[in-house]
Amino acid sequence: MNGIMRNKVQRKFKMRGYTLKVEALTEILSFLSRFQDAEDEALDLLLDELQHQSLKSSILDKEPVHRVVSLLLEAEAAAVEEGPHSSDTSRSALRIIDVFDIPKFQYDHVKKIFYEHKGGLPIHGDASAKATLYRDRFLLLLQRLSRDPHFARLAFDTDISQFGSCEISQIQSLVGCTGRRWVMGVISQFEDGHFYLEDLTAAVEINLSNAISFAL
Known part of the structure; x- marks a missing residue:
């Protein structure tokens, strides 16, 4: 794959706040080579799926990239195997998951990473639980917004929008x-x-006083 695609991959990952190691970049280029006429769509799909992963650092090595690539390839293989007109009646449309079996992840706004909460989760919260809930929700939205290309910190090789730097x-x-x-x-x-x-x-x-309200 030519150097243009290599530079595009590095630029798009940098806009999302990621830094790629050599082995991670090689894994991504190998994945994109499967989609000769849709590299941009495949790259955006890879980035979107990567944002849902629990990452230890914004510097990516091969392991998290390979995990996401494997998930995408498995989903593609399953879609091809089922076909557009197939119907699997044996597969249940309803899946029940115990809420206490779902791992809880918390966001560290200083290190800018997610980590899994290992302690027990009480059914009833204490006096500070409500404030903590809104604080965690605010940090989740803030980190998601900060990863958006329009609000990410500008790099040297990125284009500036008509509004200038939109960093929060x-x-x-x-x-x-x-x-x-x-x-x-x-x-x-x-x-x-x-x-x-x-x-x-x-x-x-x-x-x-001059704000506009929209009826939902």
Whole structure:
């Protein structure tokens, strides 16, 4: 496979926040060689599936890439074997899974990795469980948004959008800053009746008098 595809693979993985080792890049190129006329679609599918994996680091070696490639090839083989008109009546359409058998993963926003929670999970939470729930949910959304190409940190060989750099900034970092900044937060209404946009670092008052509401 030519150097153009090699550079494209490295660029797309860098936009998602990944760094590839040599053996991982070789595994990806071998996978893409199976799809001569659809390399871009296969690469996007590989990246999307990789985001659902529990990764120890953003620096990828062969093992996690090979695991995802194997899953995709098995799914392709199963689809070809079944065919478009086949119907497997023996396969159950309903699968029951015990909630306590599902592994729980937590996101470390400092190391930017997921790790499996090994401790026991009580049925009833304590007083801080609700706050922890919303905090974990916010961090999950933030890391997912940060991996999006439009909000990822710019690399030297990537194109800048019409809005410039869209990297997410913390609200606390807005103090003393000028110009346009992109932030992510939740809208809260405190006791004084005013609305605020807040993240895990700070809160800033916002004016919603000209906001547009959409009926769902």
